[in-house]
Amino acid sequence: MKAATYHRYGGPEVVSITEMPRPTPGENEVLIKVHASTVSAGDWRLRSLEVPRGFGLAVRAFAGWSRPRQPVLGGDAAGVIVEKGAGVQGWGIGDAVVAYPSAKMGGHAEYLLMPAKGILALKPERLSFAEAAAIPFGGLTALEFLCDKGRLKAGEKVLIVGASGAVGSAAVQLARHLGAEVTAVCSGANAALVKDLGAAHVVDYKAHDLADLAARFDIILDTTETAPWSRVRHLLTRRGRLLVVSGGLGSMVRMLFNRRIIGGVSMGSTEGLERLMQLVKEGAFFPLIDRGYAFEQVARAHAHVDTGRKTGAVVLAMLPEQQAAGAHTAHLE
Ligand SMILES: NC(=O)c1ccc[n+]([C@@H]2O[C@H](COP(=O)([O-])OP(=O)(O)OC[C@H]3O[C@@H](n4cnc5c(N)ncnc54)[C@H](OP(=O)(O)O)[C@@H]3O)[C@@H](O)[C@H]2O)c1
CATH class of the missing domain: 3.40.50.720 (NAD(P)-binding Rossmann-like Domain)
Structure with missing residues (x-):
């Protein structure tokens, strides 16, 4: 599968598209074909190690001392479950979902493994995959x-x-x-x-x-x-x-x-994600999207996020039609 990877900390140029083996779900995991993700402030921080003063050592200890331990960024994802482990209940092949791997990252790839009991929710029909991916972070x-x-x-x-x-x-x-x-x-x-x-x-x-x-x-x-x-x-x-x-x-x-x-670090929760999806269905919440980039333009997407001037989320479209969906402010009502 294609994945956007980085192997050293630095500017947007450290990220490039590479080939990686497609993962296979374990007993209690689902494999999601990712249609859209985002490049977030979290991706910027983990890529650049530009973190609030006093947190440099703690972030290196978490992310990898001299180089990143997890080469694939992407804390948000929306896509379709294409495989699942034998022990998975409650999720079916073909389910359209929004996922929040959060600090474990991995969303900037064609496929994402998630624990079936991880932060996952069904994607409301009224949202495109790009819009859904723009919500969790x-x-x-x-x-x-x-x-x-x-x-x-x-x-x-x-x-x-x-x-x-x-x-x-x-x-x-x-x-x-x-x-x-x-x-x-x-x-x-x-x-x-x-x-x-x-x-x-x-x-x-x-x-x-x-x-x-x-x-x-x-x-x-x-x-x-x-x-x-x-x-x-x-x-x-x-x-x-x-x-x-x-x-x-x-x-x-x-x-x-x-x-x-x-203060502290937000971990996210399944209940929280389900609550947001419910608010979307009720028309009480919608994702603000700055713009969308094609997967191949991932370094450009990082460069835009680095400006610190984005409005809402920057979508990374793994499928071309999701890029168009991400190129507007998504009012639902
Ligand atoms: N604690 C946690 O668990 C947690 C979780 C998520 C994010 N974060 C952190 O929260 C921060 C924000 O994340 P984000 O994703 O919302 O960032 P973001 O989308 O990149 O924020 C960019 C926005 O901030 C505005 N802005 C910049 N300086 C401003 C100022 N002085 N006053 C008012 N607005 C200003 C910009 O507007 P203008 O262009 O108009 O200036 C721009 O629209 C990041 O530092 C991120 O690391 C922490």
Whole structure:
């Protein structure tokens, strides 16, 4: 099978398409023919080792000290189950699914092995494979931070910093769906987009200093490392929480002493993925897609993600028709 592989850390040029053996599912695994994946901020970090300050050693220890242990990136995938192990129940050949191998990666290949009890859900018919692949990374992270870590309640005021990214665009929609009043921080160019996603107010970070906002928030969710506690604590209500999706070692240390600063790594869950798919079916959530690239253009897709300017997800289309599907902002209603 074809796979996009990398064998050293570095820029987009370290990724190239190579041949690998097609995997065979074990007793409790399914083999998915991947139709679409994404190049995410997670792929960028694991490829480049550009990680928040203080995390370099930990990421090397996880990903491989001098070279990557897992040569195939891709934490999202959508495709069709084509083989399954003898012990697999609940999944059938031909099922169209969305999968989240997450940090185990492997989605940038023609075939992906997943544990049958891994983070897998049926793809709603109304979504193309490209649209489905665009959901897990941003959607599951936003869901876990807002609900499990942040315990968001209806009626709360939420400030989302980085609202036009993959995590932020999902967070705006989910917070709004859960009954929060959302203020989105993004550049002026993306203001209309985030309003469309459900933000009641928009702050252009290029024109205004966050620290000068007069409003107070029950939750601040930061995906950009620009809202550390020292800069935004006066914007929080008495019980307000700062959710650090992206932050350096300083934030981690502060978390040890301050229960209102909440961070960590989102692992995703099957329940979370099923919940997102249900929201899609109800018309309450849709994936924001920046653009799609053909599989052969994987290095170009990485280069675009490296700019840090993408809006939502960048889709990697393993089948040509999924590239077209990924080249728009996918409003479903
Ligand atoms: N903790 C976890 O488990 C976890 C999970 C997933 C992701 N993450 C991390 O979360 C971060 C965000 O991920 P992502 O996928 O959402 O990234 P992304 O899609 O690459 O974010 C890009 C977006 O961020 C916006 N942006 C950049 N600087 C900004 C600023 N100062 N204020 C407001 N918006 C700004 C950009 O808008 P403009 O072009 O308009 O600036 C762009 O639309 C990454 O660092 C990632 O590693 C952590």
